[in-house]
Amino acid sequence: MPVDIADARTVPADPLSTERLAHRGLDYRVISGDDVADFLRAEHRGFIDAEPTDEVVADELAAQGERRIIAVYDREAVQPLPVATECSWGTSLTVPGGEMPMWAISGVTVAATHRRRGIARNMLEGELRAAAGAGFAIAGLTVTEATIYGRYGFAPATAVARVTIDTARAGWGPHEPSARVLFVDRDQLADDLDALHERTRGDRIGDIAGWPRRWREIARVVPGATEPRRIRGVRAVDSAGELVGSLAFEIVDGPSRDRHTFRVNHLIAATPDARAALWRFAISYDLIDTVEASLQPVDDPIGWQVHDRRGVEQRVRDHGWLRILDVPAALAARSMSGAFGVRLAVTDPLGLADGAWTVAQLGADGVRVEPLDEGERTDITLDVGALSAAYLGGVPLEALQAAGRVTGDGAKIRALSDALRAPTAPHLSIVY
Ligand SMILES: CC(C)(COP(=O)(O)OP(=O)(O)OC[C@H]1O[C@@H](n2cnc3c(N)ncnc32)[C@H](O)[C@@H]1OP(=O)(O)O)[C@@H](O)C(=O)NCCC(=O)NCCS
Known part of the structure; x- marks a missing residue:
């Protein structure tokens, strides 16, 4: 059942954080329109990316959707860019028995010139007060560093596994999945990932709604994508020809021409059979000796589906962090x-x-x-x-x-x- 989700853009900047930062000569604001282009440039800088081209900024700008954009400006700055960034939006979180609205937080950066002065603390605390005031019962984020967010009441609630498969040792087991696997082009790949995510996320406790640009980034059909032509896509179809699985991957050069790595960039399936078909496709790919896949479910059955489970390593780490409000x-x-x-x-x-x-x-x-x-x-x-x-x-x-x-x-x-x-x-x- 779809849930009603408030539009985060209507929520004003938190007055307490606004006041605390104003005392330090900083303007903390919800921004929109043309200001967002400089916000995006500052966000790239904060995440240690190269300076984005105008084309990249324009594409990202067009994809902001219902994001509430917060920027912090230093009144003495030389450049028009904000010195800190952060954004949030209302999304749907799958919980046992259904879905609930969640306040998603992303893009938290503070310029290297302004770090460790309490800007991030004020942004995060301001977000949580704003979300609670808007009636959200929970907030969530994914973290680059695991030591930052616990102090604000966030904690890891969903884990993921990084799966590394030695294909020669593991080998596909006796179970033959029935779904067929077919190549698709990258635009189709983005559409397949999007459709399948929305169709299946209600079955994955802890998952949230996607958005079209997330899938275009994974399929690398966005301006400025790194080596876009390396990405390949396949879909799994059932006996009726229905889309039941999708896999974005790239082949990474190995030490010799017969020892490449198959890197899974995203794997999604609507049925266990489709999932098995996509794993088998990866493990059985010729000239590959390693399959790597991050962000996999920690209870993935892959260890049971190969000949030798010692050929499959699963390294678990935190991924989705939640904060009850x-x-x-x-x-x-x-x-x-x-x-x-x-x-x-x-x-x-x-x-x-x-x-x-x-x-x-x-x-x-x-x-x-x-x-x-x-x-x-x-x-x-x-x-x-x-x-x-x-x-x-x-x-x-x-x-x-x-x-x-x-x-x-x-x-x-x-x-x-x-x-x-x-x-x-x-x-x-x-x-x-
Ligand atoms: C991480 C980042 C946002 C912190 O911003 P900041 O304004 O320097 O943080 P604050 O001064 O408000 O510090 C908040 C608290 O977090 C701690 N902290 C900040 N950065 C930290 C880090 N990288 N690792 C561990 N602790 C950190 C501070 O010690 C401080 O603790 P305290 O309030 O309990 O004394 C900033 O360094 C940054 O932009 N880093 C690069 C991008 C990034 O990693 N963003 C996070 C995305 S999930």
């Missing part, structure tokens, strides 16, 4: 399993999500979340980051308890952990 709304937005009842206290240094509630599910009526009276005893205490990590069911509360992030009654912690558990490993399939 409204505990009762977030808990009510997802389904939980079994009957349980706990008294929960959540701490939040930013004061957005703290409080104490009874969280219970007794019959078929779903989860009930009610505030506790002041002074009432609680069973479980945890910080907002710990609850955000556990929210999608990919991180057991027991692990956070072992790390000192969750305290309280062991049986109640297990009961809530069981209730939160997801039927499949959460998987965010894109970077944003």
Whole structure:
């Protein structure tokens, strides 16, 4: 069921961050129109990219869609570029049992000339206050560095695996998938990825809505793309000829002409059979000795589908970070399993999500979340980051308890952990 998502562009810049940055001679603003071109140039600089051409900037400008763009200007700057950038938009997050609106944050950069003066802190705290004020119960981002965002209450809630396959050792196993694999050109590849993502993201807990330029970047049909002609695309079709899978890949030169690397840039499938067909295609490709694929689900069955699972290495790392802004709304937005009842206290240094509630599910009526009276005893205490990590069911509360992030009654912690558990490993399939 599609969810109603507020347009983030209507949300004004947070007054507290505006005031704090103004004291330092900095203007913190929501911008639009022509100013966004300089924002994009500053964002490229912040991410250590080369200076973009006007053509690249124009293409990116046209793709901003419903993004709310925040820029910070130094009144004494020589160039018109902002000294810090950041953008956000309302999207849909797949949760157990459905979808919910999420405030997505991206493009966080601070110019090297202005670093470590609290600009990022003010931008992030300002975002969270703005999102909470606009009624969003959760915010999310993907991170370049894993040590920055925990201090604002974000925590990794979905993990991904980087899969490396030694094709000669692994070898495709006895199961023969029935989907057929066909080459497509790069424009078609972008369309296939887009269509399949939108069709299947509701099945992937932790995934969010895509946008057309994300797929055009992966297919490298955007201006300024690096070595666009290296990208190849195939689709998987079922016996009725229906699109059921798509794979963007490139062949990277190896030490000799018969030892290349097959790099998966994106792999998506609507059925397990299509997924198997695309993996088999990659593993069986002639003149390839290694297949590499990042951002894969941590519970991918590939290890079971090859002859020798020792030929498949899966390296797991954090990927999707979440930050709960409204505990009762977030808990009510997802389904939980079994009957349980706990008294929960959540701490939040930013004061957005703290409080104490009874969280219970007794019959078929779903989860009930009610505030506790002041002074009432609680069973479980945890910080907002710990609850955000556990929210999608990919991180057991027991692990956070072992790390000192969750305290309280062991049986109640297990009961809530069981209730939160997801039927499949959460998987965010894109970077944003
Ligand atoms: C990361 C970046 C945005 C930080 O901006 P900044 O304005 O220097 O950050 P702040 O001064 O507000 O610092 C905020 C806090 O984060 C910490 N921090 C900042 N950058 C950090 C980094 N790279 N690694 C670890 N901690 C970092 C600071 O020590 C500070 O901690 P404290 O408030 O608890 O003392 C900036 O360095 C940057 O643009 N880097 C390149 C682009 C990038 O990596 N962006 C992040 C995309 S996910």
